Amino acid sequence: MNRFLAPFTMLVLAITMSISALAGTIKKDTVTLSQDVQLNGTTIPAGDYKVTCETNGTTAQVKFMQGKKEVASATGHTKELGQKMPTARVLLTNSGGVASLQELDLTGTTTGVVFGSAMANSGE
16 A cells, blocks of 8 residues: 555645646735836826735736725736845836836845836846
């Protein structure tokens, strides 16, 4: 009986690990924007937001929420930061007087998310 139990247990463990790897990682954080910011064609007014970031491989889906209302969402590419971020950080680019979200780095992670034209320059 033990001859069959050990391989079966290993198979179940391997399947479980594969499924969890495919599911991606979800990170949540709070971000304060000091000015209005464009993301994916949507203006996010200055203020405090709960951010959810779901990564799957090199792709990330980010949502900015106020309460239960989704204010904006966008898909970006992941970028290795080399160190854990002590606090959330947003990197903006300013084109024609309008600030656009270029990169979002969440607290306690070593992975950032790059959006828009910055994705082509991220090396991912």
